[in-house]
Amino acid sequence: MSLLETPATGTSPSVSHPLDRLTAAEVDATRELLAPTLTPTTRFAYLGLLEPPKPAVLAFTPGDAVERTVRVLLLDTATGTGRDVRVSLSDGRIVSDREVDGAVEGHLPILEEEFGAIEPILNADDRWVSTLASRGLTPADVVTVPLSAGHYDDIPATDPGAARILRVFAFAQPDPSALPWAHPVDGIVAYVDLSAAKVLQVLDHQRFEVPQQSGNWDEAPHAQAERTDLKPISITQPEGPSFSVEGDVISWQGWKVRVGFDAREGLTLHQLSVADSTGPDPSVQRDVVYRASIAEMVVPYADPSPVRFWQNYFDTGEYLFGRFVNSLALGCDCLGEIHYFDAVLADETGHPKTVQNAICLHEEDHGVLWKHTDMFNGMNETRRSRRLVISFFTTIGNYDYGFYWYLYLDGTIELEAKATGVVFTAAYPEGGLEFSTEIAPGLAAPFHQHLFSARLDMAVDGTANAVEEVDAVRVPRGEGNPYGNAFARKATRLTSEAVAQREANGAVGRVWHVLSTERTNALGQPTGYALHPEHQPLLLADDTSVVHDRATFGTKHLWVTRYDSEERYPAGDFVNQNPGGAGLPQFVAGDRDLDGQDVVLWHTFGLTHFPRPEDWPVMPVDHAGFTLKPVGFFDRNPALGVPKGSSSASSCSAPAAAGDGCCGA
Known part of the structure; x- marks a missing residue:
């Protein structure tokens, strides 16, 4: 790690606490401090607050000086080289700047810019164009979906660990309003070297029919008449929120x-x-x-086919x-x-x-x-x-x-x-697939x-x-448990990281x-x-x-x-x-x-998602x-002071009869 002593060009914007969220001014200040080290092909893959260690934060009192350090991951898109940089806004200097060894440590996160660069690279490659043509498609007929490549030995690069790789699927889009996920061009995948801006391989494994049914939720066959019998629900807090x-x-x-x-x-x-x-x-x-x-x-996928085994x-x-x-x-x-x-x-x-x-x-x-309604003292309370x-x-x-x-x-x-x-979709051929569900005609998930x-x-x-693992355990019938009804709680202290x-x-x-x-x-x-x-x-x-x-x-x-x-x-x-x-x-x-x-x-x-037809074309929330x-943190129920009717638009002022829906006498 090389330490660079870069003079401050300005001071850190004023903040009141070490964990205050970064401001726009601090982002600008970070970029300006790094400016002498940037090139036209340098991109910011990540910029975030490097939080001080916990003891320093816990020792902080209002009025203390606030230390602000920013971590920045910089990517040279021309070479694929990544840098891990720490910048002190408090001191106005670069604290550390080191190159990330992609082959050993892994690469910096994928840029949005890199996703956008994929289609021109693919469309200039004869293998990609001819593979689409064999299915009656042109590059203009499809959208590409670039995905992280993982770390596998099937990547045909000179140094696959050092190269930044994306794998790319194609989905047909008949018109700009069509949902491409409904039309996977399955059986093909391209490997793209981002830094070299070239296609390494186009794997044409199997020919599938492109599913044709629309995936737009508001078009046939999915469109449903809008419901007219849902009455409004009004969420009101006339005195404002409690926070x-x-x-x-x-x-x-x-x-x-x-x-x-x-x-x-x-x-x-x-x-x-x-x-x-x-x-x-x-x-x-x-x-x-x-x-x-x-x-x-x-998100790991279960399909072991040659075009999908890497999908996670x-x-x-x-x-x-x-x-x-x-x-x-x-x-x-x-x-x-x-x-x-x-x-x-x-x-x-x-x-x-x-x-x-x-x-x-x-x-x-x-x-x-x-809530409790008591048969002995007449208690009838609900909160x-x-x-x-x-x-x-x-x-x-x-x-x-x-x-x-x-x-x-x-x-x-x-x-x-x-x-x-x-x-995420694939083709579903006649005869079915072992690791997918058919969710629409010819369409698999x-x-x-x-x-x-x-x-x-x-x-x-x-x-x-300290941490304890607590299990409910059965107690064998015998001495101390003659009728076999006992069960107990077993607590095991987890004393080390291996345990x-x-x-x-x-x-x-x-x-x-x-x-x-x-x-x-x-x-x-x-x-x-x-x-x-x-x-x-x-x-x-x-x-x-x-x-x-x-x-x-x-x-x-x-x-x-x-x-x-x-x-x-x-x-x-x-x-x-x-x-x-x-x-x-x-x-x-x-x-x-x-x-x-x-x-x-x-x-x-x-x-663990085994998709259903009900998950298509848009998945209800799972x-x-x-x-x-x-557990033992409080001495008793800490919510005894919650008032009657505290979350309701109405409350009871008269004594309540059991079951009348009021919140207590």
């Missing part, structure tokens, strides 16, 4: 959380804390999670799904009293671009919070729940993903991922998974934490408790939060497969590591064409002690996620 926002910090019902946004991870949450309504001083904020994000996701995408590391964030619309993506946050990103020339309404903040009713929603949507090619963080009145935290959009990795940097009542690589088990209701090793509740129990997984399948690819080596995070539902500020991404810093073994396998190699330490949870969750619930 408040100051800068990046949200306060709501005892919760405080700082919002961030990153081109790679998208929405990030920082310093989640909650006031303890059950403690001696309800105004005291107690830490729960220091930082939460979706740090990676992979790391939408976070290879494409940077945060940069494709949607601008949300009131009444469509969010309802009610909304507060929006804009996202400031850098374009590929290093200039700031602002996505308006990138993050949506609102409250919503969530049914019954707690309604509500939750605070912090969300964003991003579109990666054919899929759209929404990520919704929920905070609840009872101290629960939940993450819900919503997958929708258009399924291959089986695939969506596996997400949530990085949960925990801080349950401080940074001295803390775990799989969920729905048969025993497995959860993982993150416990404070320094604080107990009024009953003498350690305070904690429990991670509740959904018990869905892990990575289904074979243990010897390339995607297994590159997406090893997806082979366990839980990994626990000792905190290290440099360990941010479960599949490694440079995922594009990475040979494998990066990220979590490297992090846990030292088998660090975890008991009473500053711990980070990495939770794999997601969907859901995946996890929950963090307090």
Whole structure:
């Protein structure tokens, strides 16, 4: 690593906290500091805030000097060479600048500009043009879909590890309004060397008929009469929302959380804390999670055919799904009293671009919070729940993903991922396909998974934490259990990183408790939060497969590591064409002690998708996620103070009879 001492050309724009989101002025300042090192072919593959280490942030008090460091990944499109640069805006200098070894470490993320360069390269190649012509098509009849190439030995390049490669499918588009995903030109794939701007190979494996049925949702045969019997639902808060926002910090019902946004991870949450309504001083904020994000996701496909065996995408590391964030619309993506946050990103020339309404903040009713009708003392009480929603949507090619963080009145935290959009398609020949579903005449959707990795940097009542795996277990009939009805709870302390690589088990209701090793509740129990997984399948690819080596995070539902500020991404810093073994396998190699330490949870969750005809032509939302619930964190139910009728447009003022629908006497 070479250290460059570049004099400051200006000072860092004023910020009030180390985790404040980057401003447009800071993006400009970063580009100006880097200007002497840039060439006409240099592009900004990534620009983001390099957050200070956790101890420095926790020690920060208002009025302290704020250190601002930016990490930039620079790509020379002429050579494919990548640079990993760190720039201090506080000191006005380049702190470090090193070349990334693409063959060993992997390549920088794929640029939008590179996607746009594909068609001219292909259209100039005789093999591509003649392959299309053999199917009665010209380049003008198709759109190309460039995809990450992975790391396989079938790439016919002189040095496939060093070259930036994309693989390309074709889809017919009969007219500009047609949905190309309905018309795959299946059986062919092109390999393109981006840096050399040439086609390495066109594989013409098999001839399929191009499906002809329209995929436009509002055209025959899909078009349906618009429903006229859906009555309006009005979401109103006549006195305004219950949350408040100051800068990046949200306060709501005892919760405080700082919002961030990153081109790679998208929405990030920082310093989640909650006031303890059950403690001696309800105004005291107690830490729960220091930082939460979706740090990676992979979409591996199950079709082993020669044109598709390589098909898997790391939408976070290879494409940077945060940069494709949607601008949300009131009444469509969010309802009610909304507060929006804009996202400031850098374009590929290093200039700031602002996505308006990138993050949506609102409250919503969530049914019954707690309820009891008692036969002895006449109690008849119901309280309604509500939750605070912090969300964003991003579109990666054919899929759209929404990520919704929920905070609840009872101290629960939940993450819900919503997958929708258009399924990736192929041809479906007579006789069928073993690894696909026919979703329309002659049209297939291959089986695939969506596996997400949530990085949960925990801080349950401080940074001295431990993790226990808790199972429900049967107790054999015998002495102490003469009638065989007993069952128990088994807690196993995960004391090191080698031990803390775990799989969920729905048969025993497995959860993982993150416990404070320094604080107990009024009953003498350690305070904690429990991670509740959904018990869905892990990575289904074979243990010897390339995607297994590159997406090893997806082979366990839980990994626990000792905190290290440099360990941010479960599949490694440079995922594009990475040979494998990066990220979590490297992090846990030292088998660090975890008991009473500053711990980070990495939770794999997601969907295994066997597509249905109902998923075409546009897929209804499918859901995946996890929950963090307090366990011994509070001394009793923390939602006893929720007033009657708190989430309803009406409430009861008279004594209620059992079952009359009112919220309590």
